[in-house]
Amino acid sequence: GESVGLHLPTLSVQEGDNSIINCAYSNSASDYFIWYKQESGKGPQFIIDIRSNMDKRQGQRVTVLLNKTVKHLSLQIAATQPGDSAVYFCAEINQGGSEKLVFGKGTKLTVNP
Amino acid sequence: EAGVVQSPRYKIIEKKQPVAFWCNPISGHNTLYWYLQNLGQGPELLIRYENEEAVDDSQLPKDRFSAERLKGVDSTLKIQPAELGDSAVYLCASSLDSLTGELFFGEGSRLTVL
Numbered sequence: 314g315e316s317v318g319l320h321l322p323t324l325s326v327q328e329g330d331n332s333i334i335n336c337a338y339s340n341s342a343s344d345y346f347i348w349y350k351q352e353s354g355k356g357p358q359f360i361i362d363i364r365s366n367m368d369k370r371q372g373q374r375v376t377v378l379l380n381k382t383v384k385h386l387s388l389q390i391a392a393t394q395p396g397d398s399a400v401y402f403c404a405e406i407n408q409g410g411s412e413k414l415v416f417g418k419g420t421k422l423t424v425n426p
Numbered sequence: 427e428a429g430v431v432q433s434p435r436y437k438i439i440e441k442k443q444p445v446a447f448w449c450n451p452i453s454g455h456n457t458l459y460w461y462l463q464n465l466g467q468g469p470e471l472l473i474r475y476e477n478e479e480a481v482d483d484s485q486l487p488k489d490r491f492s493a494e495r496l497k498g499v500d501s502t503l504k505i506q507p508a509e510l511g512d513s514a515v516y517l518c519a520s521s522l523d524s525l526t527g528e529l530f531f532g533e534g535s536r537l538t539v540l
Contacts, residue, residue, distance in 0.1 A: 347527035356430070356517050356531025357469065402468050406527055413482060414459075414527060416468030 325423045332390040334420045336403035341384065343405035348377060348388045351419070352399045360388070360401075390422075398424045428452070430532035432518050438538045444506035447535045451499065451520030458495055459529060460503050461517040469517055475501065476524060505537075513539045 326332045338346070344365040349357035363370045363377045363386075370377050376389040386403050400419040406412060431450040439445050451458050456477055461469035472491065474482040477498035486493065490509070495501040505512055515536050519529040 345527055354533070356519070356533050357529075358531070359528045362527045404468070404527065408525065411482075412524055413471055413474075414529065416470070418466070418468050 322418070323421045323423070325425060326393050328393060328395060328424050328426050330393055332388075332393045332397070332422060332424075334388045334390075334401050334403075334422065336386040336388075336417055338384050338386060338403070338405050338417075340405060340407060340415075341381075342407045342410055345406040345408050346377070346379060346386050347404045347406075347414070348375075348386075349402045349404060349416070350397075350399045351402065357402060357416075393422075393424050395424045395426060398422055430518055430520055430530050432516075432532035432535050434535055435533065436536050436538075438540065439508055440540050441510055442507040444504065445508055445537060446505075447503045447516050447518070447537075449501045449503070449518030449532060451501070451518070452530055455520035455522055455530070456498070457521045457524045458501050459517075459519040459521075460493060460501070461519065461531075463515045463517055463534070465514075472503070472516075474524070481524070508537070508539045510539050513537055 347362040348360040351357040361372045361377050363379050368379050374391045378387045400421045402416045402419045404416045406414050433448050458475040460472040463469045473486045473493050475495045478495050493503045515534040517534045519531040521529045
């Protein structure tokens with residue numbers, strides 16, 4: 314069935330370092346992937362997305378990498394700041410199928426000053 | 427521009443009581459979603475609306491949960507009767523359409539069932 318999982322439940326980095334958050338997905342039919350950030354007490358917030366015809370996409374301080382061969386997704390955050398502390402979820406959609414956005418379990422990123 | 431607005435933010439009820447959550451999506455967003463989020467977990471879709479039509483309610487426990495989106499704008503999610511296991515955060519989100527993965531979430535309604 315459709316499922317998206319995260320390798321690490323927690324990640325701790327020093328302020329200014331780069332962060333890499335990983336995600337493995339199991340549905341090979343998924344063709345659209347999204348990263349969300351959720352701060353405590355708030356709803357998830359869209360960060361960046363990537364479609365399956367791409368393997369890399371860059372935003373402001375963030376880069377998403379997609380490796381369809383091993384069904385792996387990663388989010389790289391450059392020069393991590395305390396404001397980046399949150400839970401990060403990857404999510405997938407099979408736009409040619411159910412069109413349902415499926416979230417993984419999340420990785421909690423803590424940025425130490 | 428206002429984001430997705432949900433109310434109430436917090437609700438504490440005893441089991442077997444009814445509860446209702448309200449959501450006002452971003453103006454112009456045709457697609458509206460209700461998600462359930464348990465502690466430490468990712469959101470799980472309960473129902474998705476395209477305008478006023480529920481196009482995916484396969485994960486909605488229809489014996490006790492109901493939802494409506496009259497006039498294709500605001501939406502309500504109701505639970506009757508509530509059970510202990512319904513304690514969670516209920517998130518509403520909206521998007522321009524169902525083809526985008528960019529959903530805009532409200533802050534959620536945290537339900538505690540005693």
